[in-house]
Amino acid sequence: MFFPGEIWRDTAGQPIQAHGGGVLYAEGTYYWFGENKDKDTIYGRVDVVGVSCYSSQDLYHWQNEGVVLPAVLDDPKHDLYPRNVAERPKVIYNAHTKTYVMWLHVDSPDYLYARTGIAVSERPNGPYRYVGSIRPAGADSRDMTLFQDDDGSAYVISSSEMNRNLTIARLTPDYLQTTDQFIKALGKPDAHQGREAPAVFKHQGRYYLISSGCTGWDPNIAEWAVADTMLGEWKTMGDPCTGKDAEITYHAQSTFVLPVTGRPNAYIFMADRWNRHDLRDSRYVWLPLTFVDGAPQITWHDSWDLSVFSR
Numbered sequence: 210m211f212f213p214g215e216i217w218r219d220t221a222g223q224p225i226q227a228h229g230g231g232v233l234y235a236e237g238t239y240y241w242f243g244e245n246k247d248k249d250t251i252y253g254r255v256d257v258v259g260v261s262c263y264s265s266q267d268l269y270h271w272q273n274e275g276v277v278l279p280a281v282l283d284d285p286k287h288d289l290y291p292r293n294v295a296e297r298p299k300v301i302y303n304a305h306t307k308t309y310v311m312w313l314h315v316d317s318p319d320y321l322y323a324r325t326g327i328a329v330s331e332r333p334n335g336p337y338r339y340v341g342s343i344r345p346a347g348a349d350s351r352d353m354t355l356f357q358d359d360d361g362s363a364y365v366i367s368s369s370e371m372n373r374n375l376t377i378a379r380l381t382p383d384y385l386q387t388t389d390q391f392i393k394a395l396g397k398p399d400a401h402q403g404r405e406a407p408a409v410f411k412h413q414g415r416y417y418l419i420s421s422g423c424t425g426w427d428p429n430i431a432e433w434a435v436a437d438t439m440l441g442e443w444k445t446m447g448d449p450c451t452g453k454d455a456e457i458t459y460h461a462q463s464t465f466v467l468p469v470t471g472r473p474n475a476y477i478f479m480a481d482r483w484n485r486h487d488l489r490d491s492r493y494v495w496l497p498l499t500f501v502d503g504a505p506q507i508t509w510h511d512s513w514d515l516s517v518f519s520r
């Protein structure tokens with residue numbers, strides 16, 4: 210079963226370190242990538258350890274595949290030097306180049322470097338080679354995610370312009386750069402209403418984006434938006450969460466929405482319950498997301514399993 214907010218251990222009994230994560234489904238196996246934060250928290254941050262990968266056949270039991278993109282310890286100028294920031298890694302597979310491509314938020318400790326790092330591997334469970342970092346479509350980029358469409362086109366969605374805009378840029382066919390196809394999807398005039406923590410998924414031909422507000426490690430209200438095309442007009446719709454603590458996303462912040470393979474109205478909403486005093490002990494909040502009257506709806510469960518989607 211899933212136990213949202215409880216310590217989640219891997220198959221070796223160790224707490225899973227995959228924060229700000231995302232899941233890739235490849236050849237019958239799920240791969241969960243996320244931030245390894247297994248260091249002491251000092252002034253609200255931990256040094257970069259790297260990107261962890263875990264594999265699973267059933268979504269409940271996860272085997273540690275190790276740190277597949279480690280911090281670079283011997284080069285202070287490297288994006289992945291421990292004193293920097295490496296967050297929210299996401300991986301997609303490029304069928305043309307037969308390469309697994311990871312994008313992640315890389316930053317300086319003051320979050321002003323604001324770039325997206327790119328790493329590649331021939332195997333889903335790495336190791337990944339760091340290619341370098343870019344600013345998607347030339348703009349600053351902080352919280353981010355990737356979305357791959359059914360036709361193979363892929364997009365990076367990132368908090369930009371000091372988080373005032375959530376922008377979407379189409380990637381080049383090799384997924385290693387952005388193209389000039391670029392929109393400002395969720396711009397708001399007040400910076401305090403900016404968006405973070407984007408998670409994008411597709412349901413019955415339409416595109417859905419769940420994001421959070423910007424309150425550091427503290428939780429806030431989630432919002433969903435919908436569009437007919439990735440680079441089209443996005444319309445904000447409201448809070449997808451229901452029930453107790455919905456208005457603070459159950460003390461958590463979105464990171465990914467995982468379509469459950471083989472079930473057309475079954476998604477897992479993945480979120481992080483950050484512990485700002487001990488970030489390594491931040492918990493995972495995975496909850497069922499289904500469509501009710503055409504709108505995505507997330508419901509709290511103390512524990513649940515995939516059979517909730519059959520009810």
Ligand code: DGJ
Pocket residue numbers: 229296297352405406424425426462
């Ligand atoms: C909120 C972001 O969503 C997190 O990924 C992280 O960057 C924190 N801010 C840092 O305060």
